[in-house]
Amino acid sequence: MGKAIVNGVGSYVPSTVITNNDLEKLMDTSHEWISTRTGIHERRVIGSTENTSDLAYKASLLALEDSGLTPEDIDLIVVATETPDHMFPPVATRLQTLLGCRTIGAYDVHSTCVGFISALQIAELYINTDKVNHVLVVGADALSKIVDYTERSTAILFADGAGAFVVSNIMDSKSEGIIDSTIHSDGQYYKDLYVIGDPNGSDNSKPKIKMNGNKIFKLAVNSMSTSVKGLLKKNKLHYDEIDWLIPHQANQRIIDAIARNLEFPSKKVISNIKYYGNNSAATIPLAFAVARREGKIKKGDRIVLTAFGGGLIWGSLIFQY
The missing domain is CATH 3.40.47.10 (Thiolase/Chalcone synthase)
Incomplete structure (x- = not known):
């Protein structure tokens, strides 16, 4: 394998x-x-x-x-x-x-x-x-x-x-590579974050993002925190064994709340939302690349990724770089 x-x-x-x-x-x-x-x-x-x-x-x-x-x-x-x-x-x-x-x-x-x-x-x-x-x-x-x-x-x-x-x-790599991952969804919150409009319509009907911000905030924090906790427990890993947490860059307050929920030190949480905003599927690899370029992330580090988005969908992944 x-x-x-x-x-x-x-x-x-x-x-x-x-x-x-x-x-x-x-x-x-x-x-x-x-x-x-x-x-x-x-x-x-x-x-x-x-x-x-x-x-x-x-x-x-x-x-x-x-x-x-x-x-x-x-x-x-x-x-x-x-x-x-x-x-x-x-x-x-x-x-x-x-x-x-x-x-x-x-x-x-x-x-x-x-x-x-x-x-x-x-x-x-x-x-x-x-x-x-x-x-x-x-x-x-x-x-x-x-x-x-x-x-x-x-x-x-x-x-x-x-x-x-x-x-x-890479069979002979010293890295553990991707250790485990999990994805979940709950469609009952479908209309709390979605895109409305017709891609081929007039300017007034062009696609636009619609979001129930307050509800999304709570759902995002709870689902990502629970997902990370569950994945670490399943793989018998303690927070001390994780070098970096990279959450989806949706909102700095969401990132901070997840760190508090997980009792994860802020110095080990990657955030670059200040300069790049929320670019959906790109936020995690962009945050990783920038942090590595800055000398934070190094080979051998264990990293947890976690994200949340419309659908509603959420999930986490653990890997060793």
Whole structure:
């Protein structure tokens, strides 16, 4: 049986920055109001000629370079996204040809902010059954396409970006690789976070994010905290044996509340929401890549990922880097 090792990491964010001061010009808000409630100071957004596949491509190139592999080495591509370039085909198929990969399997995962964990879980299963050796896992979203910049509750949160992992079958690696993961859903809260509108409609009916913020806050904190506790208990791991917790970057207050619930020291919690906002499936790989670049995350570290998104869906994953 194979061993699923995170073998390469890359991330990319667009160059255009929207600050809280910029949003003050569009709606009734202030930098202080936004930063106090969300922890966000700025966010990145794509240009008019960019698409989700462009974000995914640039992050993937860096992940491949980091892994020492070429596009020809990749056996499967799984892209987690809620904002594909088109309703179909999948972003993954566009990414496959942009990279110059072989005619391998390539598909998207539609699992909201939990998408990257879902995609990693898929990669692990493929590797553990010896179907593939190298999987390119990407989280990429361009949420600015579906943000209503007149609606303060959502416009202040969401942004664009991408992150990628190369997950490889490396039998002689000292790393434990992906140790375990879990995904859950509860559709009774379907309408508390969803997108309304017609992708092909007029400007007034374009897709827009709708969210019941207060309820989502409570559900996010409870579900992610419970998920992490359960996964650690199942694998007989104590918090002291975990080097880093990387939660979905939805809101700094949510991140802080999860750390308190888990009694996890804040110095071991990765957060970069201040500069990047919430870019859905991209938040976890982006946070990982930035933290590694800053010298925080090192080889051999044990890391817990946890996320929550519309559906409602939530889940966690443990791996050793």
